[in-house]
Amino acid sequence: xxxxxxxxxxxxxxxxxxxxxxxxxxxxxxxxxxxxxxxxxxxxxxxxxxxxxxxxxxxxxxxxxxxxxxxxxxxxxxxxxxxxxxxxxxxxxxxxxxxxxxxxxxxxxxxxxxxxxxxxxxxxxxxxxxxxxxxxxxxxxxxxxxxxxxxxxxxxxxxxxxxxxxxxxxxxxxxxxxxxxxxxxxxxxxxxxxxxxxxxxxxxxxxxxxxxxxxxxxxxxxxxxxxxxxxxxxxxxxxxxxxxxxxxxxxxxxxxxxxxxxxxxxxxxxxxxxxxxxxxxxxxxxxxxxxxxxxxxxxxxxxxxxxxxxxxxxxxxxxxxxxxxxxxxxxxxxxxxxxxxxxxxxxxxxxxxxxxxxxxxxxxxxxxxxxxxxxxxxxxxxxxxxxxxxxxxxxxxxxxxxxxxxxxxxxxxxxxxxxxxxxxxxxxxxxxxxxxxxxxxxxxxxxxxxxxxxxxxxxxxxxxxxxxxxxxxxxxxxxxxxxxxx
RNA sequence: GGUACUUUGGCCGAGUGGUUAGGCACCGGUCUGCAAAACCGUUGACGGCGGUUCGAAUCCGCCAAGUACCUCCA
Numbered sequence: 414x415x416x417x418x419x420x421x422x423x424x425x426x427x428x429x430x431x432x433x434x435x436x437x438x439x440x441x442x443x444x445x446x447x448x449x450x451x452x453x454x455x456x457x458x459x460x461x462x463x464x465x466x467x468x469x470x471x472x473x474x475x476x477x478x479x480x481x482x483x484x485x486x487x488x489x490x491x492x493x494x495x496x497x498x499x500x501x502x503x504x505x506x507x508x509x510x511x512x513x514x515x516x517x518x519x520x521x522x523x524x525x526x527x528x529x530x531x532x533x534x535x536x537x538x539x540x541x542x543x544x545x546x547x548x549x550x551x552x553x554x555x556x557x558x559x560x561x562x563x564x565x566x567x568x569x570x571x572x573x574x575x576x577x578x579x580x581x582x583x584x585x586x587x588x589x590x591x592x593x594x595x596x597x598x599x600x601x602x603x604x605x606x607x608x609x610x611x612x613x614x615x616x617x618x619x620x621x622x623x624x625x626x627x628x629x630x631x632x633x634x635x636x637x638x639x640x641x642x643x644x645x646x647x648x649x650x651x652x653x654x655x656x657x658x659x660x661x662x663x664x665x666x667x668x669x670x671x672x673x674x675x676x677x678x679x680x681x682x683x684x685x686x687x688x689x690x691x692x693x694x695x696x697x698x699x700x701x702x703x704x705x706x707x708x709x710x711x712x713x714x715x716x717x718x719x720x721x722x723x724x725x726x727x728x729x730x731x732x733x734x735x736x737x738x739x740x741x742x743x744x745x746x747x748x749x750x751x752x753x754x755x756x757x758x759x760x761x762x763x764x765x766x767x768x769x770x771x772x773x774x775x776x777x778x779x780x781x782x783x784x785x786x787x788x789x790x791x792x793x794x795x796x797x798x799x800x801x802x803x804x805x806x807x808x809x810x811x812x813x814x815x816x817x818x819x820x821x822x823x824x825x826x827x828x829x830x831x832x833x834x835x836x837x838x839x840x841x842x843x844x845x846x847x848x849x850x851x852x853x854x855x856x857x858x859x860x861x862x863x864x865x866x867x868x869x870x871x872x873x874x875x876x877x878x879x880x881x882x883x884x885x886x887x888x889x890x891x892x893x894x895x896x897x898x899x
Numbered sequence: 900g901g902u903a904c905u906u907u908g909g910c911c912g913a914g915u916g917g918u919u920a921g922g923c924a925c926c927g928g929u930c931u932g933c934a935a936a937a938c939c940g941u942u943g944a945c946g947g948c949g950g951u952u953c954g955a956a957u958c959c960g961c962c963a964a965g966u967a968c969c970u971c972c973a
Contacts, residue, residue, distance in 0.1 A: 422903095440973080451973035495971075580968080581902055587969085631971095653973035658902080684904090685967065694972065729922070730912060735905075735966070742911045745923035752922090755937085785913095793913050797921035807938060811929095871932060878934090889936045896936085 414469065414787040416649070417733060419657065419680040420579060424789055429648050430678065435471040436647030437463065438639045438677075440656055441533070443480040444514035445495040447702040448521040450686050450723075450738065451653070451693055457724055457837075458683045458732040458790070459651050460527045464835050465786055476642050477530040478635065481511040481537045482618060482628055494628065497618045507618050511537070521703040524720040526837045532642055536634035539641065540620045543629040546637040546671055547608040547622075555670035559599040561611030561625030565666060567604045574669050576604075579680060580658035606663050608633055632663035640668065640676060650677040654684050683732045688713065690737060701738075715740040718747065721841050725750040728792040728836055749800075754840045756803040757832060759810050760825055764818075775820040778802050779827045786835070795831055802828060842898055855881075859888070859895045 415424040429435045439459045442452050459477075466473045481496060500507040522529075536543075547563055550556045555570045556563050567576050571584040587604050607630035612619040619626050629637075639647065645668075652661065661680065668676040685692055688699045701711050709717030726746040730736040778798060785794035802824065808814035816824070832838050858877055865873035878888050881897075889896040 455973050586901065655968065655972065658968060745911060749922045800921055811938060
């Protein structure tokens with residue numbers, strides 16, 4: 414398959430370092446707040462990649478970290494990190510905050526049908542590794558200690574390697590534009606970044622290190638944990654585009670400085686989600702949590718949207734495009750998804766007959782979907798192919814076309830493979846059907862209605878329909894009789 | 900200011916040189932006691948100007964508009 418590599422800004426053929434094993438690392442959430450739409454996109458994107466690589470026969474070790482040490486707040490809050498701040502404000506243990514939001518994150522991911530990664534390491538559980546990694550960089554001469562903190566020497570590193578190759582930044586220019594703004598800091602240069610930070614007295618998350626009691630810098634966990642679980646060199650590193658600079662740039666520098674070589678072969682970045690053309694952000698007030706989507710409890714939402722609708726909506730855009738969220742767009746996706754799922758249910762009940770057509774479009778579905786996935790995970794095109802197949806399914810269902818047993822078997826297999834296994838779309842309404850007795854009771858009512866209809870007793874028939882509708886049932890009359898759903 | 904990128908029909912969203920993407924909506928039709936649903940079908944587009952080419956939504960240049968990153972963020 415081909416993967417767009419941010420490093421080369423080109424699509425490249427994916428060749429694993431140690432086939433059939435593949436190492437995949439993705440930047441996970443910082444757990445100091447409720448999971449929101451922004452967490453859903455990378456999780457779903459790389460979930461599909463994880464599923465597809467496995468489908469291709471690779472043994473994938475998928476590492477997605479939990480950032481529970483917290484990134485530094487801005488300079489005004491010098492030295493305080495998000496989790497520590499949240500814990501202090503709520504008078505909780507930092508790990509209480511972490512546990513609470515990790516649980517919430519897992520719950521949301523499960524609802525979105527995102528498979529759990531192979532390893533989900535916590536930054537707080539890998540302080541030793543981060544200290545060792547920092548020491549390696551110091552030993553290699555690319556870092557310096559200052560007042561108990563350790564900083565990465567970007568200028569020196571840039572002389573031997575090249576800092577900024579991922580995001581296209583030029584260190585000389587960065588130094589020129591920022592040098593004068595820099596006051597008396599512990600850092601030699603404003604572009605230098607912290608590998609270890611000495612904790613201020615009020616900072617409650619702290620660990621002992623050779624340099625001071627403190628905590629690791631923001632980028633260290635990914636270098637340390639990535640190489641710990643996937644080796645000094647591994648295949649794919651993913652994350653949001655906003656992490657390209659400085660986070661991933663610094664990661665590259667750290668790993669390269671410590672190990673003398675690049676760790677990551679393919680860098681993949683998913684684009685952002687916008688709301689009304691604007692980025693979603695806490696400071697912009699257009700922030701919507703996943704729970705708010707599931708319940709519809711937000712002024713920007715016209716109604717509740719199911720997790721599968723969110724998942725489908727995200728997959729209807731390519732992962733490298735921005736995707737603009739609106740209630741309208743979501744409603745459009747919801748309807749399309751429903752149609753697709755009903756078609757799939759219909760397909761599973763179909764029976765084949767007639768002669769085998771040798772050049773049936775059914776047999777193109779597999780190769781078309783495969784080609785789309787191989788082209789940098791083009792899920793919107795896969796979905797378009799499924800909609801094309803849906804047309805065939807409906808024609809057969811309506812008796813306007815016939816299909817051979819062989820074609821039907823292929824269609825069922827491929828449709829199910831892509832929709833359920835690879836895109837990870839499942840029919841949620843199946844869970845809403847209730848017990849068998851309950852279903853039979855509803856069927857009984859609707860059968861009575863059917864009889865009333867036969868007798869042209871419209872009063873009874875309409876009464877049953879209207880009252881069930883009022884209770885939230887959706888009644889559909891069909892040729893054979895009826896269908897219903899809650 | 901620097902860096903990266905975007906601009907496709909009413910809306911969402913694929914597509915990188917020549918052939919229908921797809922979804923939603925609209926419209927027409929089938930079905931129906933009525934209605935809904937479902938199904939079928941049709942219409943409709945490539946920001947502006949110039950260039951390369953037999954031919955450009957697709958390549959190049961300029962212009963315009965917009966977004967993100969450079970500071971916590973997926």
